[in-house]
Amino acid sequence: MDLVFDTSALPVDDRAAAWRESTSRALVPTELTLRDAARFQARIHTTTLGPARLSAISYGPLLSLRTPRLIRRSDPEHYQVAVILGGRQGVEQAGNSAVLHPGDLVFYDTSRSFTAWAEQDDGGPAAQSLLLQFPRRLMPLAESRLARLTAVPLCGSEGIGRVVRGFLQDLAAERSRCGPRDTARLGATAIDLAAALLAHHLGDERSEAPSRSPCEALFERITAFVDQHLHDPDLTPSAIADAHRISLRYLHRVFQQHGTSVAAHLRERRMARCRRDLTDPALRHLPVHAVGARWGYPTPAGFSRTFRTTTGLPPGRYRDLAHERPDDGPGDAAT
Numbered sequence: 001m002d003l004v005f006d007t008s009a010l011p012v013d014d015r016a017a018a019w020r021e022s023t024s025r026a027l028v029p030t031e032l033t034l035r036d037a038a039r040f041q042a043r044i045h046t047t048t049l050g051p052a053r054l055s056a057i058s059y060g061p062l063l064s065l066r067t068p069r070l071i072r073r074s075d076p077e078h079y080q081v082a083v084i085l086g087g088r089q090g091v092e093q094a095g096n097s098a099v100l101h102p103g104d105l106v107f108y109d110t111s112r113s114f115t116a117w118a119e120q121d122d123g124g125p126a127a128q129s130l131l132l133q134f135p136r137r138l139m140p141l142a143e144s145r146l147a148r149l150t151a152v153p154l155c156g157s158e159g160i161g162r163v164v165r166g167f168l169q170d171l172a173a174e175r176s177r178c179g180p181r182d183t184a185r186l187g188a189t190a191i192d193l194a195a196a197l198l199a200h201h202l203g204d205e206r207s208e209a210p211s212r213s214p215c216e217a218l219f220e221r222i223t224a225f226v227d228q229h230l231h232d233p234d235l236t237p238s239a240i241a242d243a244h245r246i247s248l249r250y251l252h253r254v255f256q257q258h259g260t261s262v263a264a265h266l267r268e269r270r271m272a273r274c275r276r277d278l279t280d281p282a283l284r285h286l287p288v289h290a291v292g293a294r295w296g297y298p299t300p301a302g303f304s305r306t307f308r309t310t311t312g313l314p315p316g317r318y319r320d321l322a323h324e325r326p327d328d329g330p331g332d333a334a335t
Contacts, residue, residue: 001045001056001175008041015040019059026055027131028078028110029070035061035119041126047175049187051224052134056172058086058126064116071111074276078110078133079146081194083156083165087127091116096151105154105161107198111136112150130168134191135227138220141198149201160200164193188221218244219254223265230270233298237262270295271310274303278315279322288315 005022007015016037023030026044034040042059082105089100093114098106108114118127139146156165171186178186222244229235240262241251255262273295277283283291292303292315307315 001047001054001172003043004046005042005044007043012038015042023064024074027057027133028066028076028080029074030116031065031067031070033063035063045172047172048183048228049171049190050184051138051221051228052132052187052190054168054172054175054187054190055131055133056128057131058128059118060126061120062118066110066112066114066116068113071113073280075111076133077136079136079139079194080108080110081132081164081197082106082108083130083168085128085130088119089117089127089129091151093151094147098151098153100153103156103165105156105165105197106151107146107154107194108150109136109146112147114151130172132168132190132194134187134194135224138191138224139198140195141202145202146198149198152201154197154201160193160197164197167193184221215254215257218246219258222251222254226266226269230266230273230295233296235266235296266296267306267310270297271307274307274315275311275318278319281323284319284323288319291315 004026005018007019010018016032016034019034019040019042020030020032022044023032026046040060040062042057044055044057046053046055082100084100084102084104084106086102091098091100091106091108091114093108093112098104100106120126136143155161168190171190175183222240225243226235226240237251238248241248244251246254251262255265274291274297277286277291277294278288286294289300289303292300292307297303297306304314307313307318311318313321
């Protein structure tokens with residue numbers, strides 16, 4: 001797993017701000033309060049597993065809030081399953097509240113507000129966890145039913161919970177010995193195991209995860225791949241087909257069966273990211289053309305033309321209107 005953040009390399013005064021920025025990029029944006037900023041230490045290792053991401057996180061005492069305003073501003077639309085490895089942690093979401101201990105698992109949703117906290121007893125271990133993140137659309141269970149399980153402690157010491165916990169721990173330990181094809185398959189397996197865990201705790205036949213057709217599974221893998229590579233200006237239909245070892249003709253057929261085209265899907269997802277960044281106050285220092293370049297539009301003219309065609313406004317005007325009305329934005333929310 002790749003080390004993406006470590007406070008030991010930073011001056012004490014910079015650690016809080018750096019932790020906020022790193023967790024916003026690697027996990028999800030939240031409002032953070034550190035219990036003891038002068039002594040705060042944290043580290044994040046992460047790895048991509050096809051459509052999923054697995055992160056190993058350790059951190060000191062803190063309070064983290066995922067607010068409605070942050071959700072409106074930036075929502076990756078992910079589900080998350082955490083394995084608690086150390087320390088004393090807690091999370092509240094959707095009216096549920098959990099105090100978590102080593103060996104527990106917990107499920108939560110980035111599209112809903114939550115509060116999370118971690119405490120550290122004198123001489124005790126820092127909070128440590130493994131966090132599996134994946135797109136909500138890849139979960140085959142109904143969102144309305146899953147809300148019952150957010151912020152509920154799930155046993156990781158026996159049965160399906162122990163299987164999931166062991167799989168994620170082994171995956172974190174052995175990731176470096178797995179090739180790209182292996183990790184994509186293992187990511188899909190991790191998502192299936194998460195669905196099995198949640199179906200078990202929902203506890204009735206209606207919770208059985210429906211099987212997906214090969215075409216549906218392929219479409220989900222491709223759209224997850226697209227989301228991971230939107231920044232690449234060379235992400236073309238031909239490149240997508242090659243990455244999945246299918247013909248360009250078959251790729252177009254898969255998207256047609258889902259009521260869209262490859263080009264339209266690429267444009268919609270890139271525009272969603274651009275709209276999100278243009279409305280983010282933290283990115284207002286970036287020139288408009290740099291926002292486009294972040295999401296696969298290397299030329300300012302091409303970005304401006306596509307953005308105007310899609311939204312009816314040039315990107316600079318869209319940004320100005322968004323910051324005049326920061327809570328709502330000038331148009332539909334980016335996803």
